[in-house]
Amino acid sequence: xxxxxxxxxxxxxxxxxxxxxxxxxxxxxxxxxxxxxxxxxxxxxxxxxxxxxxxxxxxxxxxxxxxxxxxxxxxxxxxxxxxxxxxxxxxxxxxxxxxxxxxxxxxxxxxxxxxxxxxxxxxxxxxxxxxxxxxxxxxxxxxxxxxxxxxxxxxxxxxxxxxxxxxxxxxxxxxxxxxxxxxxxxxxxxxxxxxxxxxxxxxxxxxxxxxxxxxxxxxxxxxxxxxxxxxxxxxxxxxxxxxxxxxxxxxxxxxxxxxxxxxxxxxxxxxxxxxxxxxxxxxxxxxxxxxxxxxxxxxxxxxxxxxxxxxxxxxxxxxxxxxxxxxxxxxxxxxxxxxxxxxxxxxxxxxxxxxxxxxxxxxxxxxxxxxxxxxxxxxxxxxxxxxxxxxxxxxxxxxxxxxxxxxxxxxxxxxxxxxxxxxxxxxxxxxxxxxxxxxxxxxxxxxxxxxxxxxxxxxxxxxxxxxxxxxxxxxxxxxxxxxxxx
Amino acid sequence: xxxxxxxxxxxxxxxxxxxxxxxxxxxxxxxxxxxxxxxxxxxxxxxxxxxxxxxxxxxxxxxxxxxxxxxxxxxxxxxxxxxxxxxxxxxxxxxxxxxxxxxxxxxxxxxxxxxxxxxxxxxxxxxxxxxxxxxxxxxxxxxxxxxxxxxxxxxxxxxxxxxxxxxxxxxxxxxxxxxxxxxxxxxxxxxxxxxxxxxxxxxxxxxxxxxxxxxxxxxxxxxxxxxxxxxxxxxxxxxxxxxxxxxxxxxxxxxxxxxxxxxxxxxxxxxxxxxxxxxxxxxxxxxxxxxxxxxxxxxxxxxxxxxxxxxxxxxxxxxxxxxxxxxxxxxxxxxxxxxxxxxxxxxxxxxxxxxxxxxxxxxxxxxxxxxxxxxxxxxxxxxxxxxxxxxxxxxxxxxxxxxxxxxxxxxxxxxxxxxxxxxxxxxxxxxxxxxxxxxxxxxxxxxxxxxxxxxxxxxxxxxxxxxxxxxxxxxxxxxxxxxxxx
Numbered sequence: 001x002x003x004x005x006x007x008x009x010x011x012x013x014x015x016x017x018x019x020x021x022x023x024x025x026x027x028x029x030x031x032x033x034x035x036x037x038x039x040x041x042x043x044x045x046x047x048x049x050x051x052x053x054x055x056x057x058x059x060x061x062x063x064x065x066x067x068x069x070x071x072x073x074x075x076x077x078x079x080x081x082x083x084x085x086x087x088x089x090x091x092x093x094x095x096x097x098x099x100x101x102x103x104x105x106x107x108x109x110x111x112x113x114x115x116x117x118x119x120x121x122x123x124x125x126x127x128x129x130x131x132x133x134x135x136x137x138x139x140x141x142x143x144x145x146x147x148x149x150x151x152x153x154x155x156x157x158x159x160x161x162x163x164x165x166x167x168x169x170x171x172x173x174x175x176x177x178x179x180x181x182x183x184x185x186x187x188x189x190x191x192x193x194x195x196x197x198x199x200x201x202x203x204x205x206x207x208x209x210x211x212x213x214x215x216x217x218x219x220x221x222x223x224x225x226x227x228x229x230x231x232x233x234x235x236x237x238x239x240x241x242x243x244x245x246x247x248x249x250x251x252x253x254x255x256x257x258x259x260x261x262x263x264x265x266x267x268x269x270x271x272x273x274x275x276x277x278x279x280x281x282x283x284x285x286x287x288x289x290x291x292x293x294x295x296x297x298x299x300x301x302x303x304x305x306x307x308x309x310x311x312x313x314x315x316x317x318x319x320x321x322x323x324x325x326x327x328x329x330x331x332x333x334x335x336x337x338x339x340x341x342x343x344x345x346x347x348x349x350x351x352x353x354x355x356x357x358x359x360x361x362x363x364x365x366x367x368x369x370x371x372x373x374x375x376x377x378x379x380x381x382x383x384x385x386x387x388x389x390x391x392x393x394x395x396x397x398x399x400x401x402x403x404x405x406x407x408x409x410x411x412x413x414x415x416x417x418x419x420x421x422x423x424x425x426x427x428x429x430x431x432x433x434x435x436x437x438x439x440x441x442x443x444x445x446x447x448x449x450x451x452x453x454x455x456x457x458x459x460x461x462x463x464x465x466x467x468x469x470x471x472x473x474x475x476x477x478x479x480x481x482x483x484x485x486x
Numbered sequence: 487x488x489x490x491x492x493x494x495x496x497x498x499x500x501x502x503x504x505x506x507x508x509x510x511x512x513x514x515x516x517x518x519x520x521x522x523x524x525x526x527x528x529x530x531x532x533x534x535x536x537x538x539x540x541x542x543x544x545x546x547x548x549x550x551x552x553x554x555x556x557x558x559x560x561x562x563x564x565x566x567x568x569x570x571x572x573x574x575x576x577x578x579x580x581x582x583x584x585x586x587x588x589x590x591x592x593x594x595x596x597x598x599x600x601x602x603x604x605x606x607x608x609x610x611x612x613x614x615x616x617x618x619x620x621x622x623x624x625x626x627x628x629x630x631x632x633x634x635x636x637x638x639x640x641x642x643x644x645x646x647x648x649x650x651x652x653x654x655x656x657x658x659x660x661x662x663x664x665x666x667x668x669x670x671x672x673x674x675x676x677x678x679x680x681x682x683x684x685x686x687x688x689x690x691x692x693x694x695x696x697x698x699x700x701x702x703x704x705x706x707x708x709x710x711x712x713x714x715x716x717x718x719x720x721x722x723x724x725x726x727x728x729x730x731x732x733x734x735x736x737x738x739x740x741x742x743x744x745x746x747x748x749x750x751x752x753x754x755x756x757x758x759x760x761x762x763x764x765x766x767x768x769x770x771x772x773x774x775x776x777x778x779x780x781x782x783x784x785x786x787x788x789x790x791x792x793x794x795x796x797x798x799x800x801x802x803x804x805x806x807x808x809x810x811x812x813x814x815x816x817x818x819x820x821x822x823x824x825x826x827x828x829x830x831x832x833x834x835x836x837x838x839x840x841x842x843x844x845x846x847x848x849x850x851x852x853x854x855x856x857x858x859x860x861x862x863x864x865x866x867x868x869x870x871x872x873x874x875x876x877x878x879x880x881x882x883x884x885x886x887x888x889x890x891x892x893x894x895x896x897x898x899x900x901x902x903x904x905x906x907x908x909x910x911x912x913x914x915x916x917x918x919x920x921x922x923x924x925x926x927x928x929x930x931x932x933x934x935x936x937x938x939x940x941x942x943x944x945x946x947x948x949x950x951x952x953x954x955x956x957x958x959x960x961x962x963x964x965x966x967x968x969x970x971x972x
Contacts, residue, residue, distance in 0.1 A: 007926070008924065008925040008926040009923070009924035009925035009926075010925070011925070100738075101738040101739055102734060102738040248588060252586075252587040252588040253587055275924045275925070276924075276925065278764075281767075281924075283771075285769075285771055308797075308877040308878065309877070310796050310797075310877075311794075311796075328815075329814075329815040369865075369869070369876035369877050370869070370876065371865050371868060371869075372865060372876075372877060375861040375862075375864070375865050376861075378861070379855075379857050379858060379861050382857060383855070383856070383857075390855035390856065390858075391794040391795070391796075391855050391858060392794065437495070438494065438495040438761045438762075438767075439494040439495035439496075439497070439761070439762065440493070440494040
């Protein structure tokens with residue numbers, strides 16, 4: 001069990017007790033991932049003296065480990081060049097449906113309305129996007145191509161709500177682009193004139209008696225430093241996927257996932273610091289859960305079944321949706337079933353666990369209840385032969401009867417293949433990235449963005465939304481902090 | 487949309503601004519349901535001058551509307567008289583599994599260890615229990631019998647963890663016993679010497695500058711009264727199922743349920759009052775969701791299927807578990823399928839929506855995908871004929887092939903039959919019923935119990951646990967408040 005200190009709100013430091021500040025800036029940004037970089041750029045460009053505190057030895061954070069997809073839409077130049085007609089309303093409708101139940105409508109609205117402008121801002125700050133589309137969805141292209149489907153926009157149930165359009169934009173570099181994105185944003189941060197201090201761990205907020213946040217206490221060079229923030233503190237220091245005690249408290253099922261997407265710093269410290277200053281929390285049980293079955297996309301022509309031998313989802317759904325359904329609804333236990341015509345080793349290297357000449361043998365050997373998998377495959381095949389999936393609505397182009405022996409099963413349970421997770425819950429903020437109290441009032445001087453907050457992806461998830469809302473609301477945090485006055 | 491005031495923390499009143507108290511007591515209890523009554527009894531019996539404030543015209547609250555089951559175990563006199571051997575460890579094992587994921591272990595532990603003593607306390611305070619068992623589970627017996635299974639103790643997956651024992655104890659009166667229970671507890675409250683003031687709505691906590699809660703502001707007789715609490719305030723004023731804005735914020739899916747189990751006062755006011763004093767919240771997304779399919783128990787010989795024609799649970803599971811799975815995992819859409827040998831009108835009056843001579847016809851008319859229900863019934867029947875359910879582990883005695891025409895379906899979706907809900911999330915408290923801050927520290931002078939708190943049923947639910955933990959932790963709240971000193 002965790003010690004209480006790992007879960008609890010941090011104490012705050014009373015500003016009245018401070019006689020001497022070791023350092024001062026207008027805006028102090030805690031954490032140097034994508035949200036922190038964008039906050040610092042905006043603050044510095046607005047003329048604020050800006051200091052970024054990064055606890056690691058260099059900038060990047062979990063953003064640099066990411067695939068690099070950024071969720072943008074409403075008619076970006078890349079979408080238009082590739083022949084996709086997107087609208088603000090279409091993007092809004094999709095995100096409200098995919099990120100729910102009931103994501104923060106005001107935040108989703110502004111995120112969609114200003115998305116094209118945000119695209120241009122990123123390009124103007126050194127993040128290039130090739131005007132090209134890549135057909136394999138959900139993951140970053142191995143090429144330097146840009147646009148991909150990343151949230152099941154073209155799959156049930158979302159394609160029935162609004163015309164499907166790809167919206168994940170990868171910066172122009174081959175393979176994973178998170179590191180590249182952060183190189184560019186770090187360069188832009190320096191160019192904007194912000195000061196970056198690494199190996200500097202913010203630990204405590206300094207708060208006036210009236211509740212205004214006016215600085216941070218941080219550790220650097222082996223000792224405590226008091227850093228005054230004349231206009232505001234911006235918390236952009238990641239989520240809490242590396243904090244077992246917080247996971248146990250808020251979202252125990254996530255602990256079953258065997259791959260935690262996050263740097264060491266994702267220990268929830270910034271969330272706990274803000275709690276100490278009275279911040280409200282939102283959707284702390286929510287988590288991204290990805291089972292990277294695809295690419296290649298052809299694998300969704302197989303079927304996913306529970307240990308009871310039943311299908312439970314359209315297999316062409318975004319694999320993050322598959323993961324959330326698999327974990328939260330089926331306890332992290334599922335199998336993929338293929339025939340030889342469909343099978344191919346996937347990119348994550350999943351191996352078949354069972355290969356048999358008949359479905360009946362596969363059913364028996366893999367331990368499904370007698371007759372269960374046979375009936376599931378029989379029914380699936382019958383409808384697939386007609387190009388239909390009346391149970392789960394997989395699209396016609398992925399419907400292919402499983403008929404060519406041998407047949408195979410991959411045990412996709414949490415103890416067998418990659419289940420990747422990070423947390424989605426965090427501080428409750430408004431569209432201006434101001435941190436809110438439980439009474440809905442803002443905490444003066446305190447801003448936050450990225451996975452320190454509960455963002456656009458309130459509970460559901462789509463690839464690209466973390467870099468998307470991290471950069472977008474990071475900018476708002478920096479801009480509004482710079483415009484704030486004591 | 488709700489106004490922010492309906493969601494937000496209440497302001498608190500600064501004790502230093504108060505020159506004159508309208509009224510004083512040692513312990514002030516807010517809310518007069520089962521938790522409030524038990525708190526008041528303990529406080530008054532400990533010698534504390536005790537005042538109960540009830541916003542309605544009389545005591546009872548949602549407790550009086552309840553069936554009256556009280557979850558007690560570990561070897562109560564009723565269990566022993568009926569030949570059931572229960573242990574503290576068995577009760578603990580069951581509750582940790584059924585009320586999770588990860589209920590508060592310390593609270594579950596003390597609840598189990600002191601359960602037999604709590605039984606005797608209830609009897610000593612006028613709540614009689616007949617030494618008898620009633621075989622129809624989950625609901626209060628129509629007779630004055632006492633002991634029932636109420637949480638699927640005898641069903642998969644719990645019966646494999648610990649020997650099944652019935653633990654819900656109904657006070658000795660026919661039919662629903664919540665009103666009877668509250669009559670007895672109200673009488674005991676008066677006998678203990680507590681003062682009860684009805685039509686008195688507590689609105690605001692009064693807090694010292696150091697954070698200690700020292701009173702409440704309440705409305706009574708058309709005006710505001712300042713009530714000093716010399717030793718402590720106990721909040722036992724129900725959950726928030728009647729507050730649409732709070733449901734929308736914290737647990738939007740619960741809004742699909744068409745039957746809200748709660749009096750008007752379950753508007754979350756006490757939770758918001760405590761938030762204003764800095765209280766932490768726990769599991770605000772959790773809710774009890776019951777689809778009262780049974781009694782009669784014979785109906786679980788039918789099968790429950792999703793709109794895709796698939797079974798999803800052992801039908802002999804507790805119907806609150808069926809409801810939670812049905813709502814949170816399947817969006818509140820499911821059907822019951824019977825044959826003529828099994829069908830019977832259930833107690834809640836559910837009517838068949840479709841009756842056909844063959845399963846194939848039923849499948850078509852009720853709108854299931856072609857072949858889906860046929861295969862499900864065929865597989866179920868084949869195993870049921872052998873007394874087996876390898877998919878979902880329904881018990882042998884409820885396995886009866888569906889073969890006798892005509893066949894029927896009841897559409898059990900949220901818009902067709904009763905889905906009853908109340909909230910399980912609330913204030914975070916420790917086993918002493920002290921209200922905690924986000925940093926894990928207690929708020930001096932503030933106690934809470936019942937559905938104002940997140941209790942034993944952290945997320946999962948069993949019938950009888952609300953009156954069980956309400957009475958148990960209500961007592962702790964009253965006892966500890968009485969023992970507190972300014």
